[in-house]
Amino acid sequence: MKTLQHWIDGKPVEGASGDFGPVFAPATGAQQKQVPLASAEEVDAAVASARAAQRFWATSSLAKRTSVLFRYRELVDAHRVELARLITAEHGKVHSDALGEVARGLEIVELACGIPQQLKGELSTQVSSRVDVAAIRQPVGVVAGITPFNFPAMVPMWMFPLAVACGNAFVLKPSEKVPSAALLLAELATRAGLPEGVLNVVHGDRTAVERLLTHPDVAAVSFVGSTPVARHIHATATAHGKRVQALGGAKNHMTVLPDADLDLAADAAVNAAYGSAGERCMAVSVVVAVGDVADPLVERIRERAAALTIGPGDDPASEMGPLITREHRDRVASYVTGAAAQGATVALDGTGLRVEGREDGHWIGVSLLDHVTPQMDCYRDEIFGPVLSVVRVASYEEAIALVNSSPWGNGTAVFTRDGGAARRFQLEVEAGMVGVNVPIPVPVGYHSFGGWKDSLFGDHHVYGNDGVHFYTRGKVVTTRWPDPADAGINLGFPSNT
Numbered sequence: 115m116k117t118l119q120h121w122i123d124g125k126p127v128e129g130a131s132g133d134f135g136p137v138f139a140p141a142t143g144a145q146q147k148q149v150p151l152a153s154a155e156e157v158d159a160a161v162a163s164a165r166a167a168q169r170f171w172a173t174s175s176l177a178k179r180t181s182v183l184f185r186y187r188e189l190v191d192a193h194r195v196e197l198a199r200l201i202t203a204e205h206g207k208v209h210s211d212a213l214g215e216v217a218r219g220l221e222i223v224e225l226a227c228g229i230p231q232q233l234k235g236e237l238s239t240q241v242s243s244r245v246d247v248a249a250i251r252q253p254v255g256v257v258a259g260i261t262p263f264n265f266p267a268m269v270p271m272w273m274f275p276l277a278v279a280c281g282n283a284f285v286l287k288p289s290e291k292v293p294s295a296a297l298l299l300a301e302l303a304t305r306a307g308l309p310e311g312v313l314n315v316v317h318g319d320r321t322a323v324e325r326l327l328t329h330p331d332v333a334a335v336s337f338v339g340s341t342p343v344a345r346h347i348h349a350t351a352t353a354h355g356k357r358v359q360a361l362g363g364a365k366n367h368m369t370v371l372p373d374a375d376l377d378l379a380a381d382a383a384v385n386a387a388y389g390s391a392g393e394r395c396m397a398v399s400v401v402v403a404v405g406d407v408a409d410p411l412v413e414r415i416r417e418r419a420a421a422l423t424i425g426p427g428d429d430p431a432s433e434m435g436p437l438i439t440r441e442h443r444d445r446v447a448s449y450v451t452g453a454a455a456q457g458a459t460v461a462l463d464g465t466g467l468r469v470e471g472r473e474d475g476h477w478i479g480v481s482l483l484d485h486v487t488p489q490m491d492c493y494r495d496e497i498f499g500p501v502l503s504v505v506r507v508a509s510y511e512e513a514i515a516l517v518n519s520s521p522w523g524n525g526t527a528v529f530t531r532d533g534g535a536a537r538r539f540q541l542e543v544e545a546g547m548v549g550v551n552v553p554i555p556v557p558v559g560y561h562s563f564g565g566w567k568d569s570l571f572g573d574h575h576v577y578g579n580d581g582v583h584f585y586t587r588g589k590v591v592t593t594r595w596p597d598p599a600d601a602g603i604n605l606g607f608p609s610n611t
């Protein structure tokens with residue numbers, strides 16, 4: 115069985131703790147690799163490498179940094195297929211979907227290639243007699259990134275390209291369930307000319323994370339994962355004086371108003387609910403059907419969902435792959451059976467799926483739950499699987515009240531042909547990312563990504579201007595060059611004249 119390594123100081127480093135975690139092939143259920151789980155001392159070694167590298171990397175010119183990033187962009191592009199295959203093998207998602215996440219990650223590398231534009235400071239001349247003021251932004255130091263299993267390439271690429279472009283060094287702790295894509299991304303960065311130690315990958319579990327959160331040389335933490343862990347990360351790392359952005363889980367609602375095009379809405383609901391087997395933080399997990407659209411909409415979704423092809427991610431015929439672990443599959447299935455017991459109508463039940471020849475894979479089919487109420491567990495919890503709940507409401511007002519009562523506020527969408535209703539929705543809804551007839555409104559790289567409420571702890575969204583702001587800190591320089599006119603003693607508070 116293959117044993118993976120960390121990536122520290124620009125090279126692979128064997129795990130020294132003696133602890134390993136299993137990496138499964140979700141399509142077969144078999145363990146295919148083992149990943150080292152770092153001890154606190156191994157994390158310290160990675161942070162020390164980053165700390166040393168950051169001191170000179172921060173002084174490297176913007177021209178140097180961007181030339182590395184341009185080469186990196188080309189290398190990642192040339193390795194798209196290899197990255198996607200690694201993702202499919204460990205995560206299970208279909209190859210086209212894995213290619214899609216690499217493409218979205220590359221957007222942020224491209225954004226980072228333009229970092230000189232983003233890092234331009236501000237200058238005010240003659241703010242007082244012979245006094246100028248310049249505002250500049252400088253790197254924060256060593257940044258730790260802790261990422262989830264469901265986007266093994268894209269989420270790390272939301273973080274480290276911008277962080278290193280801003281002059282920081284980065285220690286990435288990827289999900290131990292899907293560790294290989296991060297390793298290839300780091301190796302490619304070294305090949306692109308990123309100096310040793312500027313980007314390190316340390317595998318691990320809670321032990322490694324806790325050390326990063328409390329390490330005195332870590333200045334900032336970017337986290338993406340589930341809400342309980344995000345809350346813990348934010349509380350712990352801020353208590354240790356770090357700046358933190360911690361993105362959490364989600365329960366994204368798609369509101370369908372009575373005038374919507376129901377065929378388009380049904381297509382969108384199926385794509386957004388069952389794509390990547392629902393293991394996306396921007397997946398639609400609740401359709402809010404307003405007025406009399408419910409019956410025809412549910413029927414359209416049911417027809418489309420029932421026709422989906424589920425199979426191994428490396429089979430081009432598959433539209434949806436398996437779930438990440440057997441335990442997660444069983445947990446997802448329990449929500450479908452639980453919903454029936456709590457009074458929902460199970461319009462489609464995916465729990466009995468068998469895939470010929472791969473019986474031990476982490477399979478589950480797609481489920482559609484109708485007549486769901488906010489009191490049911492399937493509505494209240496983030497299921498993170500291919501289960502779509504439909505809540506029926508009578509009016510727009512009831513719909514917006516329902517969406518806004520959710521503790522999460524990541525993405526949301528409204529489907530309508532009415533511009534006035536869409537405008538009202540985007541102003542009234544409490545979520546960080548809103549789609550109008552767009553079910554998964556993931557912002558492009560030059561806008562920022564982030565939710566509200568329990569979907570994000572901290573002040574900054576990731577990438578875009580917020581990302582640059584998060585990975586830099588401001589400094590304001592007030593300058594006066596010696597002039598005889600400024601001579602003399604004056605103990606008064608400086609005022610501008």
Ligand code: NAD
Pocket residue numbers: 260261262263264265269287288289290318319320323324338339340341343344346361362363364394395496498524565569
């Ligand atoms: P997770 O919270 O279990 O794990 C995320 C990371 O935290 C991993 O690297 C893991 O090793 C580490 N971790 C897990 N438990 C920990 C603990 N107790 N203490 C310290 N570190 C711990 O999340 P996951 O299951 O890997 O990913 C799925 C979750 O991520 C879902 O809730 C999903 O909505 C969320 N997610 C959110 C976004 C977003 O942008 N808001 C994007 C992707 C995924």
